[in-house]
Amino acid sequence: MSSPDSKRPDLEKLNQRVKAARASTEARGETFYPGASRIHLASFPPKERWDDWVELDSKAWPRRVEKRYMLVPTTCFNCESACGLLAYVDRDSMQVRKFEGNPEHPGSRGRNCAKGPATLNQVTDPDRILRPLKRAGERGSGKWEPVSWDEALDDIAGRIRTALEEGRHNEIMYHVGRPGEDGYTERVLAAWGVDGHNSHTNICSSGARAGYHAWMGMDRPSPDHANADVILLISAHLESGHYFNPHAQRIVEAKARGAKLIVFDVRLSNTATHADHWVAPYPGTEAAILLAIANYLIQNDLYDREYVRKLWNWREYLEARCPDVPVEFESFETELKRLYAEFTFEHAAAESGVEAATLEAIAELVSKAGSRLSTHNWRSAGSGNLGGWQVARCLFLLNALTGAIATPGGTYPNAWNKFIAKPIHSPPHPDRWNELSWPPEFPLSLHEMSILLPHLLAEGRGRLDTYFTRVYNPVWTNPDGFSWIEMLTDESQVGCHIALTPTWNETAYFADYVLPMGLGSERHDIHSYETHDAQWIGFRQPVLRAARTRLGETITDTREVNPGEVWEENEFWIELSWRIDPDGSRGIRQYFESKQEPGTKLGLDEFYGWMFENSVPGLPEAAKAEDRTPLEYMRRYGAFEVQTKIGAKYLEEVPEAELDDVRTTENGRVYTRAPKPETANKCGTAAPDGDSEGRRPVGIEVDGNIIRGFPTPSGRLEFYSHTLASWGWEQYALPCYIKSHIHPESLEPGQVPLIPIFRLPVQIHTRSANSKWLDEIAHTNPMWIHPSDARRLDVATGDLVRVETEIGHFVIKAWVTQGIRPGVVACSHHMGRWKPKQQAESQRQLTGTVELKKSDEWKLERLSGAGPYESSDDDTRRIWWRDVGVHQNLTHPVHPDPVSGMHCWHQAVRVKRAGPSDSYGDVVVDTKKSHEVFLSWMKRTMAATQHSPDGTRRPHWFMRPLRPTREAYKLPTEAR
Numbered sequence: 001m002s003s004p005d006s007k008r009p010d011l012e013k014l015n016q017r018v019k020a021a022r023a024s025t026e027a028r029g030e031t032f033y034p035g036a037s038r039i040h041l042a043s044f045p046p047k048e049r050w051d052d053w054v055e056l057d058s059k060a061w062p063r064r065v066e067k068r069y070m071l072v073p074t075t076c077f078n079c080e081s082a083c084g085l086l087a088y089v090d091r092d093s094m095q096v097r098k099f100e101g102n103p104e105h106p107g108s109r110g111r112n113c114a115k116g117p118a119t120l121n122q123v124t125d126p127d128r129i130l131r132p133l134k135r136a137g138e139r140g141s142g143k144w145e146p147v148s149w150d151e152a153l154d155d156i157a158g159r160i161r162t163a164l165e166e167g168r169h170n171e172i173m174y175h176v177g178r179p180g181e182d183g184y185t186e187r188v189l190a191a192w193g194v195d196g197h198n199s200h201t202n203i204c205s206s207g208a209r210a211g212y213h214a215w216m217g218m219d220r221p222s223p224d225h226a227n228a229d230v231i232l233l234i235s236a237h238l239e240s241g242h243y244f245n246p247h248a249q250r251i252v253e254a255k256a257r258g259a260k261l262i263v264f265d266v267r268l269s270n271t272a273t274h275a276d277h278w279v280a281p282y283p284g285t286e287a288a289i290l291l292a293i294a295n296y297l298i299q300n301d302l303y304d305r306e307y308v309r310k311l312w313n314w315r316e317y318l319e320a321r322c323p324d325v326p327v328e329f330e331s332f333e334t335e336l337k338r339l340y341a342e343f344t345f346e347h348a349a350a351e352s353g354v355e356a357a358t359l360e361a362i363a364e365l366v367s368k369a370g371s372r373l374s375t376h377n378w379r380s381a382g383s384g385n386l387g388g389w390q391v392a393r394c395l396f397l398l399n400a401l402t403g404a405i406a407t408p409g410g411t412y413p414n415a416w417n418k419f420i421a422k423p424i425h426s427p428p429h430p431d432r433w434n435e436l437s438w439p440p441e442f443p444l445s446l447h448e449m450s451i452l453l454p455h456l457l458a459e460g461r462g463r464l465d466t467y468f469t470r471v472y473n474p475v476w477t478n479p480d481g482f483s484w485i486e487m488l489t490d491e492s493q494v495g496c497h498i499a500l501t502p503t504w505n506e507t508a509y510f511a512d513y514v515l516p517m518g519l520g521s522e523r524h525d526i527h528s529y530e531t532h533d534a535q536w537i538g539f540r541q542p543v544l545r546a547a548r549t550r551l552g553e554t555i556t557d558t559r560e561v562n563p564g565e566v567w568e569e570n571e572f573w574i575e576l577s578w579r580i581d582p583d584g585s586r587g588i589r590q591y592f593e594s595k596q597e598p599g600t601k602l603g604l605d606e607f608y609g610w611m612f613e614n615s616v617p618g619l620p621e622a623a624k625a626e627d628r629t630p631l632e633y634m635r636r637y638g639a640f641e642v643q644t645k646i647g648a649k650y651l652e653e654v655p656e657a658e659l660d661d662v663r664t665t666e667n668g669r670v671y672t673r674a675p676k677p678e679t680a681n682k683c684g685t686a687a688p689d690g691d692s693e694g695r696r697p698v699g700i701e702v703d704g705n706i707i708r709g710f711p712t713p714s715g716r717l718e719f720y721s722h723t724l725a726s727w728g729w730e731q732y733a734l735p736c737y738i739k740s741h742i743h744p745e746s747l748e749p750g751q752v753p754l755i756p757i758f759r760l761p762v763q764i765h766t767r768s769a770n771s772k773w774l775d776e777i778a779h780t781n782p783m784w785i786h787p788s789d790a791r792r793l794d795v796a797t798g799d800l801v802r803v804e805t806e807i808g809h810f811v812i813k814a815w816v817t818q819g820i821r822p823g824v825v826a827c828s829h830h831m832g833r834w835k836p837k838q839q840a841e842s843q844r845q846l847t848g849t850v851e852l853k854k855s856d857e858w859k860l861e862r863l864s865g866a867g868p869y870e871s872s873d874d875d876t877r878r879i880w881w882r883d884v885g886v887h888q889n890l891t892h893p894v895h896p897d898p899v900s901g902m903h904c905w906h907q908a909v910r911v912k913r914a915g916p917s918d919s920y921g922d923v924v925v926d927t928k929k930s931h932e933v934f935l936s937w938m939k940r941t942m943a944a945t946q947h948s949p950d951g952t953r954r955p956h957w958f959m960r961p962l963r964p965t966r967e968a969y970k971l972p973t974e975a976r
């Protein structure tokens with residue numbers, strides 16, 4: 001399934017057109033756009049004219065009507081890429097008329113995907129929640145009454161204060177879907193003294209994170225696609241995924257230069273159509289292919305021998321596994337050849353179903369890339385399979401063999417291509433451990449075990465008094481949604497559920513309070529992501545607040561400019577914290593007070609003003625050059641490039657000043673007594689322990705020099721993970737191939753793998769049902785099935801099929817296509833949004849109305865799909881689509897990977913023609929069975945209580961959000 005290795009004429013033509021445009025621009029004596037994008041897009045309004053930009057009103061055509069705009073930057077909130085947006089604020093109405101790209105943003109460089117401009121739909125959505133609501137009946141009854149912010153805040157603050165006073169800290173939990181600002185809410189929780197952060201990460205990226213973290217102590221890749229010669233993607237990354245828009249544009253640049261693109265994808269995705277080599281392996285066998293490529297490099301001595309000698313922890317491997325051989329690099333090389341010899345192309349072909357010759361051709365390409373090999377895996381295979389975390393580990397093995405780590409065209413660790421600014425206040429770490437998020441069975445999980453919450457509560461492991469869901473919709477997004485409904489409707493398990501959300505969702509229906517939060521143009525956040533070899537910060541801001549401030553108004557509360565009573569979390573948390581500790585006696589309020597006017601409430605102008613002034617190198621100077629304050633600069637441009645060309649930090653020599661009473665171990669780990677320099681940018685990396693004499697790790701010794709190395713215990717790239725070995729996973733301590741739970745050997749007769757995790761390029765997980773433009777483009781999720789399988793089942797496109805999982809079934813339409821591997825079916829996870837019939841008015845553009853029935857089993861029965869309706873937006877009368885897809889995730893039981901904690905999304909299913917009693921959109925689930933599946937996966941785990949090597953709950957050096965104190969890491973004596 002490899003596409004011909006041909007040049008793409010369309011890209012060449014495009015390149016030529018850009019060159020011609022550049023030449024003609026320069027011939028006119030004008031320059032390319034001089035901002036951070038450094039690319040030419042003639043339509044960018046020059047930043048000098050952002051106060052008063054004039055365009056003709058397209059709707060007035062053929063009349064020539066001028067519109068005057070103030071252009072205000074913000075950051076898109078519709079996926080994690082955080083691309084820059086420019087809001088076009090109409091100077092007459094002071095309302096946003098459209099969103100386009102922000103050319104001052106170094107990551108997205110003025111470009112957006114369809115979801116960015118569609119922010120406008122969300123702002124003007126006639127179905128959005130505009131004021132706080134409190135339930136007025138049973139949970140889930142659909143009865144709501146308006147409530148004032150004051151009343152809601154006082155009630156919630158009172159509950160939290162009481163819980164803190166009674167020592168019930170672990171009953172307070174904040175559960176986040178789409179994060180806004182790195183670290184903001186963690187600090188709020190730390191100020192309260194609770195270990196209450198829960199995330200969505202183990203339905204997202206725990207798998208890949210675990211693979212990368214085990215190698216280098218940093219949990220994400222930052223591929224330098226633009227400069228690569230070979231780009232290897234285990235994903236549909238040109239159209240979706242982590243930072244896909246900033247990456248996609250750089251991949252396309254590389255391709256235009258002649259770089260080769262290799263894509264592993266079981267579907268013929270849009271990404272696969274752009275590949276030079278598209279391979280569609282049997283799902284879960286990706287690691288077998290990667291090891292075959294690695295073996296090719298190893299057996300043919302095509303790897304960077306010196307790089308491996310200097311930077312891998314091969315000594316540790318030899319000591320642990322080969323005590324009888326001399327600890328010499330030559331011994332290790334012999335071992336390396338032995339270790340992977342079985343991973344031949346023939347073995348990989350037998351496992352994956354991809355021809356050995358194709359794999360060999362790919363391996364040859366990889367071998368020629370040298371250090372210009374950029375690779376990427378985030379979700380995809382890493383999040384679908386038992387052992388999927390090893391896919392990222394095996395993929396990074398290729399970079400580690402070729403030395404393509406933090407090189408031009410290679411793959412960087414994320415933490416070096418990201419900038420974390422220091423906040424005005426930093427509360428101490430909480431001194432508690434919450435086992436509802438960090439249960440002892442998963443000591444190595446990369447992030448919280450979020451998917452297990454309903455099962456842990458049902459088992460009586462705790463209860464929640466106050467539970468925030470924040471832009472998070474677990475009933476719909478997570479597997480096993482009916483168990484979430486059971487949890488949320490049981491007040492003995494969840495005392496008060498507060499949904500902080502800009503839009504109705506399936507989880508908010510089961511809340512006590514629904515509190516309306518701002519969209520990307522209605523809130524503050526700061527963020528920075530690893531889009532390329534640079535560091536930048538982006539500023540999300542309420543654009544109408546910024547616009548009116550530019551006109552001289554003073555605005556201190558974002559509710560003054562947002563629609564209705566919509567607020568933003570950052571001001572909400574400050575206000576809530578003050579009400580929890582009104583007189584400051586609990587020690588909480590101090591972290592939410594002004595420094596300029598002690599004893600008064602901290603405002604966000606001061607919060608961000610302090611940050612930009614004090615912890616972003618270069619920003620005060622850049623602002624001063626324009627006679628602005630740093631805050632004014634960020635409000636005007638929305639982004640700042642802190643540094644470019646970061647390079648290989650691990651190769652930097654440790655300065656003399658950091659070397660004091662140094663001790664170097666036999667394996668070359670160097671410890672020092674010199675204190676760590678104060679640096680603003682230290683988040684995002686692990687924290688290896690010091691030595692027994694109180695020194696901290698500072699670097700590694702390589703050929704007599706002390707260089708920084710990596711934030712791992714050994715300081716080197718950990719080919720052999722002593723941590724994995726010592727916590728019970730010796731068999732997985734090296735990059736290896738773990739057979740997935742949907743490997744053919746594990747399937748029962750008649751079962752096939754269902755791939756349920758691919759994204760549609762124009763939809764957002766749970767928040768795009770209120771984007772009419774996006775809904776019109778994509779509004780259904782048929783099951784992809786190959787013609788050979790369709791013939792066997794006697795199914796044609798459009799026919800209904802019943803898909804049976806371990807715990808129930810759903811009924812969906814078939815789409816017969818050659819774009820899927822035979823023997824595998826696939827279904828996008830974006831669709832099937834629903835609302836209970838008692839709440840039929842809540843969200844109407846892309847949701848079905850359903851009846852939820854509960855007997856021995858749950859049944860979701862569709863009453864109607866989408867359709868036209870009257871509203872303040874004339875377009876809602878023109879809705880022509882009826883289909884809204886099917887909610888498949890309800891039928892998935894939890895599959896927690898025992899190492900990474902990742903939910904292993906792929907399902908073993910039986911597909912049949914639908915029967916006479918089946919209707920489109922039916923979902924039937926037995927939650928007793930889902931609990932049994934939960935129990936069966938728990939049997940695979942290695943609990944800290946049995947396997948901790950040192951009486952702690954988790955390796956202290958492993959990354960963890962809201963890291964508690966050292967004391968809290970200790971297992972209770974009775975549990976050891």
Ligand code: SF4
Pocket residue numbers: 076077078079080081082083108111112113114115116117244245246
């Ligand atoms: S990739 Fe699209 S959705 Fe994501 S931040 Fe950028 S514009 Fe928004």
